[in-house]
Amino acid sequence: MIAVDWGTSNFRAYRVAAGGGVVDVRTAPLGILAVAPGRFASVLDEHVADWLADGAGPVVMCGMVGSRQGWVEVPYVPSPAGLAEIAAGAQRLRVNAATSGLILPGVCCRDAAGVLDVMRGEEIQILGALDAGGDGVYCLPGTHTKFAMVAGQQIVSFRTFMTGELFDVLCRHSILAKTMDRLDGTDDAAFADGVRRARAGGALLHDLFGVRTRALFGELPSAAAASYLSGLLIGHELRDAAPAGHVTVLASERLAALYARALALAGVEYTLPDPVRALTRGCAAILALLREGGH
Structure with a gap:
């Protein structure tokens, strides 16, 4: 599997072995806003063509690549959302003639006043870290820091x-x-x-x-x-x-x-779990769910 975290400012790809370990990493300061419409497949190929040629796929992508400005707009999944809900909202596509791909949805919720909040990418890290954090509060610091509450292995609410x-x-x-x-x-x-x-x-x-x-x-x-x-x-x-x-x-x-x-x-x-491990575990878990369901 190739897990890709493609955000507004950066592209990060992780080649994941069958056992779950990350065996190679490719990064570039090439976020979605720097990619012209219709060029996403080409940019991906420029960075991981050798992995694809080796049969390292499928490619599971998360982050802003699924936004309106991304490769394909994938609608947000409303909270509460766990692995099953995100898997059900995933968008399938062909990366190239030989490799299939998924773009995962983000999650949305409303606060007590009814104001919407959204995340894209962080939800995969959270769900991939459940073995370390379990139910409770998750904090994902960054440009827009997220505080999320997890209960019953689902993201039930969050604030940005x-x-x-x-x-x-x-x-x-x-x-x-x-x-x-x-x-x-x-x-x-x-x-x-x-x-x-x-x-x-x-x-x-x-x-x-x-x-x-x-x-x-x-x-x-x-x-x-x-x-x-x-x-x-x-x-x-x-x-x-x-x-x-x-x-x-x-x-x-x-x-x-x-x-x-x-x-x-x-x-x-x-x-402080490893955020890369959380991301790749989350992507792998969603891929496994879809395979179990015959997708």
Whole structure:
């Protein structure tokens, strides 16, 4: 099997052996918005042609590749949704003359006020990590962080927080950018200060201006300002999401470390499963369901 996570900004393909292990990886900064209509099959072939020639398929794709701007629009599946519901909503297609493919749907839900929320790709990681996390709260940090509740092996609800995108905008395009002289690396003490400030119960919009004033009066070094801001935003996110009990975090190593630190400061227990393993396990489980059903 070839599992593909094709998002807005990046293409990631994983060649998965029969035993479930990832034996090769191909990545490119070539998200769906960089692919012209009608070119998706060609772009896929450019990156994994040798795998396809070896008979590594079928290809199971998730993420924004199933959006309106993607290869084929695959409608969202409403929550509660588990492996069976996502498998039922999968779109079949031919990758080439010899290889079949699937594009998996995302999941949608409504909050208490009836406002819609959506995810594409994260649901596969969540369902692929059930062996590690079981029922409970799942956190998937990123540009748009997701907090999802799983019960009975189904995603029953979730909320999206624009934490990563807001951090980037504030660091590059706001007055706060003037207080920072580095965006790489993490100042652990400043990050923790930001988390604690958020947990003190203040308003986010007011706390954000405090980044500037603390820097203005020499209380926050410019080299630490981005880390403080990161802690502030993640702290407010956790305060609003209010995860209780245990949280399963699925993220890159860098983001997982930040969220682990913030959760620890909040007194919340967590586990950090491998997000790639979760993705490939989720894709494989859906493929197995479809094969069992004769599809």
